[in-house]
Structure formats: structure tokens, C-alpha cells
Amino acid sequence: MGRLFAVEIVYRGIFQKNLAKNISRGVVLAAHHAGKSGISFGRYGDSPERNGIPAKSFAVIGSDPETLEEGMAKYEPKEVDITIVLDDTLLKGVESWAWYGLQPINRLLRPGGTLIVTSMHDADTLIPMAHRKEAPYRLAILKGTPSFSGLWVYKDDHTDVRVLGAVARVLPELFTIDDVEKAILQEWSAPLKATSARKAYERITTRVVQPTEGNPEHPFAFQLPKWHEMREGIAIPAIPRGAPIADPVSGQSGGFRPARNPTFKKFTTRTMRPVVNFDTCVKCTLCWLQCPDSCFDVTPDGFYDANMEACCGCGVCEAVCPVEHCVTMVNETAFTDNSSQWEAWKKDRTAYAAWLQEKIRHRPERTHGFRFRGQYEQELPPMLEIAGGAGPEEPSGEEE
Amino acid sequence: MARAVEQVAAPQKETDALISGSEAIAVACKLADVDVITAYPIRPYDTVMQYVAKLVANGELDCEYIVAESEHSQFEIVKHACAAGARVFCGSSGVGWMYAFEALTVTPALRIPMVAMVGNRALDDPGAFGVEHNDALAVRDLGWQLVWVDTAQEALDTALIAYRVAEDRRVFLPCAIACDGAFLTHSQAQVKIPPQQWVNAFLPPYNRGDLLLHPDNPITVAPQVNEDWLMEIRKHNDEAMKRAKTVIKEAYADFARIFGRDYGNPFFEEYQTDDADVVLVGMGTLSMPVKVAIRRMRQEGKKVGLVRLRWFRPFAAEELAATLGRFNAVGVIDRDFSFGSPYTSGVLATEIRAALYPAEKRPPVLGFICGLGGREVTVPDVQRMTDVLLSAAAGKAQPLTTWVGIRE
Numbered sequence: 163m164g165r166l167f168a169v170e171i172v173y174r175g176i177f178q179k180n181l182a183k184n185i186s187r188g189v190v191l192a193a194h195h196a197g198k199s200g201i202s203f204g205r206y207g208d209s210p211e212r213n214g215i216p217a218k219s220f221a222v223i224g225s226d227p228e229t230l231e232e233g234m235a236k237y238e239p240k241e242v243d244i245t246i247v248l249d250d251t252l253l254k255g256v257e258s259w260a261w262y263g264l265q266p267i268n269r270l271l272r273p274g275g276t277l278i279v280t281s282m283h284d285a286d287t288l289i290p291m292a293h294r295k296e297a298p299y300r301l302a303i304l305k306g307t308p309s310f311s312g313l314w315v316y317k318d319d320h321t322d323v324r325v326l327g328a329v330a331r332v333l334p335e336l337f338t339i340d341d342v343e344k345a346i347l348q349e350w351s352a353p354l355k356a357t358s359a360r361k362a363y364e365r366i367t368t369r370v371v372q373p374t375e376g377n378p379e380h381p382f383a384f385q386l387p388k389w390h391e392m393r394e395g396i397a398i399p400a401i402p403r404g405a406p407i408a409d410p411v412s413g414q415s416g417g418f419r420p421a422r423n424p425t426f427k428k429f430t431t432r433t434m435r436p437v438v439n440f441d442t443c444v445k446c447t448l449c450w451l452q453c454p455d456s457c458f459d460v461t462p463d464g465f466y467d468a469n470m471e472a473c474c475g476c477g478v479c480e481a482v483c484p485v486e487h488c489v490t491m492v493n494e495t496a497f498t499d500n501s502s503q504w505e506a507w508k509k510d511r512t513a514y515a516a517w518l519q520e521k522i523r524h525r526p527e528r529t530h531g532f533r534f535r536g537q538y539e540q541e542l543p544p545m546l547e548i549a550g551g552a553g554p555e556e557p558s559g560e561e562e
Numbered sequence: 563m564a565r566a567v568e569q570v571a572a573p574q575k576e577t578d579a580l581i582s583g584s585e586a587i588a589v590a591c592k593l594a595d596v597d598v599i600t601a602y603p604i605r606p607y608d609t610v611m612q613y614v615a616k617l618v619a620n621g622e623l624d625c626e627y628i629v630a631e632s633e634h635s636q637f638e639i640v641k642h643a644c645a646a647g648a649r650v651f652c653g654s655s656g657v658g659w660m661y662a663f664e665a666l667t668v669t670p671a672l673r674i675p676m677v678a679m680v681g682n683r684a685l686d687d688p689g690a691f692g693v694e695h696n697d698a699l700a701v702r703d704l705g706w707q708l709v710w711v712d713t714a715q716e717a718l719d720t721a722l723i724a725y726r727v728a729e730d731r732r733v734f735l736p737c738a739i740a741c742d743g744a745f746l747t748h749s750q751a752q753v754k755i756p757p758q759q760w761v762n763a764f765l766p767p768y769n770r771g772d773l774l775l776h777p778d779n780p781i782t783v784a785p786q787v788n789e790d791w792l793m794e795i796r797k798h799n800d801e802a803m804k805r806a807k808t809v810i811k812e813a814y815a816d817f818a819r820i821f822g823r824d825y826g827n828p829f830f831e832e833y834q835t836d837d838a839d840v841v842l843v844g845m846g847t848l849s850m851p852v853k854v855a856i857r858r859m860r861q862e863g864k865k866v867g868l869v870r871l872r873w874f875r876p877f878a879a880e881e882l883a884a885t886l887g888r889f890n891a892v893g894v895i896d897r898d899f900s901f902g903s904p905y906t907s908g909v910l911a912t913e914i915r916a917a918l919y920p921a922e923k924r925p926p927v928l929g930f931i932c933g934l935g936g937r938e939v940t941v942p943d944v945q946r947m948t949d950v951l952l953s954a955a956a957g958k959a960q961p962l963t964t965w966v967g968i969r970e
């Protein structure tokens with residue numbers, strides 16, 4: 163048997179569907195120029211038409227057709243050479259449609275494999291977000307803002323070809339940058355895109371991530387039941403009623419925390435999270451009413467504390483809150499845990515106020531699709547500048 | 563739920579009534595004290611809802627009678643009512659039944675023991691309201707129980723039995739009672755209506771137990787499932803359908819004990835088969851012309867019998883194989899057709915052949931397509947089929963499928 167390669171592309175639902183497809187097609191086309199056979203496919207059942215849901219595409223390549231068949235005899239690869247992460251907030255883990263519980267982003271990565279992530283952050287920020295792995299793997303950062311576009315539009319900021327350039331660099335056995343160029347010209351007839359791919363090829367650097375680095379938390383494990391262990395009629399027991407909340411300072415009990423399915427955490431769909439200014443909140447209940455995921459726990463003192471295990475980051479609470487800057491959506495990469503904001507506020511209001519100001523001040527803007535006419539033109543130049551502008555940047559980690 | 567009519571010292575004997583097959587089913591709904599009924603008109607099924615409406619209006623039946631805006635909605639309504647503990651009834655015909663298909667597909671998987679009536683009707687060359695079995699047969703692979711009846715009396719009795727079987731905790735699968743359009747739905751016959759006490763003794767109240775959708779029993783029914791749950795759900799239904807065969811036998815035995823009407827083998831009726839050389843097999847009302855033809859042919863010395871299948875799902879394969887193996891040739895009369903199927907035959911013929919395949923004795927099975935779209939199955943038709951069958955039994959090659967009664 164020849165050599166089998168597998169690449170997975172993890173992306174955000176509808177915002178990056180076309181981007182992910184372009185990349186997985188591009189990988190197969192470039193491999194074809196390198197004399198290999200490949201198949202590109204999207205994970206079936208991920209329901210990628212949903213807003214921000216983590217979803218996957220795969221490219222499976224064999225050095226010859228028989229090896230490819232070996233690879234495709236088990237539809238989805240269980241081990242990949244490269245995981246491409248098209249939004250850095252996905253590093254916290256994914257729970258796509260057909261999965262159960264949070265799964266590490268690097269789960270399928272084989273020892274020594276490479277995680278390519280598009281991000282404006284450096285390795286020191288990104289590595290702690292991903293779960294630890296038993297064997298070392300490599301992290302490659304492709305500098306760029308998350309390439310999100312709307313449902314029916316595609317933002318051609320060259321992220322697709324830049325990823326292909328990065329792949330050529332980190333896995334030269336798969337294909338060379340010349341193969342990538344041929345594939346790009348064949349697929350898009352766009353010399354500028356080929357240039358972007360070469361720039362990415364030249365600039366990408368990798369850094370080895372050791373088993374001691376990363377999020378030490380144990381990822382969720384799930385055993386699917388046997389048929390006779392399931393209840394008839396697909397009936398499942400409801401979640402028991404929630405418990406009253408205790409005030410962390412006074413110990414006073416009251417309020418209400420709805421119980422939540424412990425195996426279904428929705429925060430991997432989140433690219434931003436709300437931070438709440440309890441000092442200005444007027445307790446109007448609108449956030450509590452409108453949150454589509456019933457995230458808000460009612461505290462004993464009548465505030466509304468968004469539960470970060472359940473929040474999908476939709477931003478509805480920010481939109482409905484009548485008080486200016488009382489609820490603010492902030493980039494998910496700015497947070498390292500999911501602990502209660504209200505508890506932090508109760509314990510130390512001054513410290514909380516400082517923390518809040520810091521989070522709000524630096525909140526990098528994110529866009530899910532295009533909200534106003536002309537936004538595409540506004541967003542494109544900086545992205546293209548990153549792609550094809552000035553000379554090579556400083557390496558963000560030690561060169562391998 | 564409260565019994566609709568308090569039977570204070572009611573006579574413990576049956577009463578006679580001249581009613582149609584549809585009306586007989588409506589009477590069964592009343593006797594079963596159905597809680598929720600939905601209605602949407604389509605011929606030939608609509609005669610049953612008209613009669614139920616009358617029963618409700620006359621104060622004879624206390625139930626929610628909901629006129630839905632489509633067949634799809636009416637099946638959805640009863641599905642949910644049934645999950646919430648109501649005994650329900652619903653039904654349709656032909657393309658109406660097909661319009662409800664999305665609701666029909668999930669009913670077995672959610673273990674909703676609804677009883678429905680299909681007034682069999684052709685699908686649907688415009689305006690053809692006559693009987694054809696393809697509408698009901700369309701659910702044969704979905705987990706529905708399917709039973710065909712022959713007379714108004716059998717319709718009434720079978721509806722009561724259907725509730726008993728469907729609502730048995732070992733089964734909990736929906737059951738459709740197929741009634742031939744016009745021949746059964748629209749013709750009136752003398753029917754014995756049992757007293758309420760007998761029905762109460764036969765049919766316990768519907769108890770959904772731990773699957774009841776109720777605030778005191780907090781469960782979620784029909785959550786979103788992923789691909790990796792499906793095989794297990796199907797296997798659950800498979801086991802229930804297998805158990806249904808046992809429960810059906812128990813129910814018929816109990817029915818005979820309480821009502822004094824013994825249907826013998828619940829799965830199929832045999833007529834003059836004891837000494838028969840060849841046998842005809844069919845479902846529904848065609849037994850009338852077939853029986854008459856058999857009596858005439860017997861006078862000519864042709865030894866022919868009839869096996870009329872009642873339960874199509876679950877299919878009594880072993881029992882049928884044992885019975886049909888006794889004959890030298892088997893002729894299956896299909897009031898349906900399956901385009902492009904094995905030997906381009908009808909559905910029943912294909913199933914009978916499949917049932918016989920592992921049997922020790924495998925007589926030739928010839929399929930006859932007959933009586934489609936409500937066309938009459940005549941005595942001469944039956945005689946023609948029998949002649950083909952006898953010639954096959956004598957070793958002469960015959961086509962595996964023959965259309966009988968078609969203009970050529």
C-alpha cells in the first residue's frame with residue numbers, strides 16, 4: 163500500500179462553508195497535480211446550514227488509487243495529517259451536529275501532525291485554548307481575521323489559497339507550492355491568488371506543541387446506547403428541575419437556575435460572548451426573556467447571569483438590552499474559562515468593573531456576514547494586505 | 563377517561579343493526595370510547611366520520627371531534643393526543659392517506675398505538691374512487707400493523723381487536739384497518755352490536771405508562787436524533803412487530819371467549835381448503851365472488867379453496883407457508899400492483915412467494931391482477947383464474963402474472 167494522506171477542515175457553519183469547500187477541493191486538485199488521487203467531501207450530518215455550528219470538510223489523498231480506496235473504505239478518517247481550523251475560537255473544542263459533548267480540536271491529529279489555524283493571535287494565546295495531546299504536534303498560524311461571510315455570499319479574501327500554500331509548506335510529501343499554483347490557475351485562473359498562496363507558503367511558521375502544553379481538561383466521552391438500552395418511542399427523560407442559586411457573598415438563597423443537559427454544551431458554536439455590566443443593569447428581564455437558549459440564571463438579587471456552558475453567542479441579549487453598553491459581545495478568544503460573571507461581580511465589584519472595561523475596550527470586531535452595503539469592500543483591503551502585502555513577518559514561534 | 567354512556571342495567575346481549583362497514587367502524591369507536599377523533603373528508607373514508615359526527619351530536623359519544631384542515635394535520639393531531647394518553651381514531655383514503663404520509667412515517671417510531679381506517683381507494687387517476695389496495699400497502703414497510711376486513715361485522719370486531727393489540731404495552735404500534743372502498747364502506751349489512759359491558763371486559767383503558775406525555779412524567783418524545791440512533795430505533799420496532807403476532811392470537815382468543823364469535827386462525831380465513839388441490843389467496847371483500855365461484859366449480863369437480871388473508875402486517879409467514887404448502891398450486895389475487903416488481907406482479911403475490919421460499923413444500927405461486935380501481939371481480943373471472951391454476955398444478959407452464967378482467 164502506498165501513502166495515505168488525510169486533511170480535515172474545521173469551519174463555522176454557513177459562514178465558512180464555501181471557504182472550507184474551496185480548500186478541500188484545492189487540496190485534492192493540487193494533489194492531483196502531484197500525481198496523487200483524492201476525494202473531497204463535507205461531513206454528512208453536520209447540518210452546516212446552521213449559524214456558526216462547527217462543521218467539517220475532509221480531503222483524503224492516496225499516492226495511488228488503491229490506497230485511496232483503503233482510505234475511503236471508512237468514510238471519515240480517524241486520523242489526519244493536518245487539521246485546518248478556519249476560526250481560532252474553534253480551538254476551544256467542537257461539538258458539531260452529530261457529536262456528543264465537547265471534542266478537542268486536535269482529536270484526529272496524528273502524532274507529529276500539524277494544526278493550521280487562521281488567527282491574529284500568537285501561539286502563546288492559542289495553545290492554552292486547545293486540549294492537550296499525548297504526543298507532540300505542530301501548530302502553524304496563518305495570520306488573518308476569521309473569514310466569515312453570509313449565507314449566500316463568499317468573501318474572496320484569499321484565505322482559501324493561503325491555506326493551500328501553508329499545506330504545501332507543512333506537508334511537502336503531499337504536494338509542492340508549484341502544484342498549488344497549477345491548481346489555483348486551473349480552478350480560478352487568478353494569478354493574484356497564486357501570489358497569495360506563495361506568500362503564505364513563505365511566511366508560515368510552525369511551532370511544536372508538547373504534551374505538557376494546552377488545556378488539561380479531560381474531553382467529554384460518550385457511549386452510544388445499545389438498542390435495548392434505549393427507551394421505546396425515542397422517549398428521553400426530561401432534565402430535572404433546577405435549583406435556587408445561593409448568593410456567593412451573603413449566602414442568601416433565591417433566584418432560579420434552570421437545569422441543563424450536561425452532555426450538550428453549546429458554547430463551541432460561540433465566537434463571541436456577552437459580558438454584563440451589573441452596575442448599570444436595570445433588571446428589565448429582556449435578556450432573560452429573549453435568549454434563545456435560556457442561558458440566563460435568575461440570581462437571588464434579581465440580576466440575570468448568562469451561563470457560559472449554554473450560551474451560543476448569538477448576541478440577542480446585546481441587541482435587546484435597553485441600557486447602552488450594559489451587555490457587550492466580546493471575542494471569545496479573550497476568555498479562558500466559563501465561570502459566572504455575576505459571582506465575580508458579587509465578590510469584588512471594583513475588580514469586576516476593571517475586568518469588564520478591559521474586555522470591552524479591546525473587543526475585536528467580528529462580523530457574521532455582511533450587515534451593511536459596502537462592508538465587503540471595507541473588509542477586503544486589510545485581509546488582502548495580510549495575504550499579499552509587505553515582506554515576511556517575524557516568526558511567531560520558534561522555527562522547527 | 564369517563565365512559566361516554568353509562569350502561570345502567572343494559573341488556574347483556576347484542577343488538578342488530580343494518581349499517582355499512584364504515585358505520586360499523588364508527589360504532590366500534592363509540593364502544594371503544596375513543597377520546598379524540600379528527601376528520602377531513604375524502605371518499606370513501608368520509609362515511610365513517612359522518613357517522614361519528616352523528617354519534618357525537620346525538621350525545622352517544624363523548625369525544626373531541628376535531629375537523630382538521632388536511633389529512634396531514636389530522637394525523638398529526640391524533641398522534642400527539644395519543645402520546646398524551648388519549649385513545650384516538652383517524653383515517654383516510656387514497657391520495658388523502660398519501661398526503662398524511664409524513665405523519666404516518668413517524669407514528670410507529672414514536673410508538674403511538676393509534677387505530678386508523680383506510681377506505682381503500684385508487685391512487686389516483688382523477689376521479690377513480692374505486693378500491694385498490696396500494697394506498698394502505700404504501701405503509702407496509704413503516705412499522706404499521708395492517709389488517710384487511712371482509713364484512714361490516716368483521717370491521718366492527720376487528721376495530722375493537724385493533725385497539726386491544728395496538729395498545730398492548732408489548733406492541734404499541736399503530737394499526738390500520740383496510741376496508742375496500744364501496745364494496746365494504748358503502749354497503750349496509752346486518753351487524754351484531756355487542757353490549758358495552760362486553761367491550762369493557764375485552765378492552766382495558768389505554769395506559770401509556772412511562773411513555774405518557776404529561777407534566778407529572780417529564781419526558782421528551784421525539785427529540786432530534788442523529789444518524790447513529792436510527793438502527794437502534796428500527797430494531798425496537800422490529801421486536802414490537804414480532805411480539806404483535808403473539809398479542810393478536812391472545813386478543814382473538816379473548817374475543818371469542820367474551821363475544822362468542824370465533825374467528826379461528828386470526829391471520830387468515832380458510833374456505834373449502836381441506837381437500838382442495840389448488841387454492842386462491844386474496845384480501846378484503848373479494849371473498850364473496852370467490853366463494854360463489856368455488857361453490858360452482860366444486861359442482862364441476864374442481865377442487866379449489868380460498869385463503870383470505872386478514873393480517874398483512876405482521877405477516878404470518880410460517881403459518882401461511884405451512885398451509886399453502888399443502889396445495890399443488892397457489893393463485894394470489896392482487897387488488898394492487900407493484901410496477902417493476904419481481905415478475906411484475908402484485909404486492910401480495912411477491913410476499914407470498916417470499917414467505918414460501920424457505921418452506922419445505924413450495925407449490926408454484928401464480929399472481930393474478932384483478933379488480934383494480936374498483937372494477938368488479940366477477941365469478942367468471944375467478945373461474946378463469948382457477949383454470950389457469952389447475953393447469954399449472956397439472957404441470958403445464960403458466961405465466962407467473964396474469965391480468966384478469968382487463969379489456970384486450
Ligand code: SF4
Binds near residue numbers: 436454468476
Ligand atoms: S449571546 Fe446572549 S442571547 Fe445569545 S445565547 Fe448567549 S446569552 Fe443567550
Ligand code: SF4
Binds near residue numbers: 447489
Ligand atoms: S436586558 Fe440589560 S438591563 Fe435588562 S435585565 Fe438584561 S442586562 Fe439588565
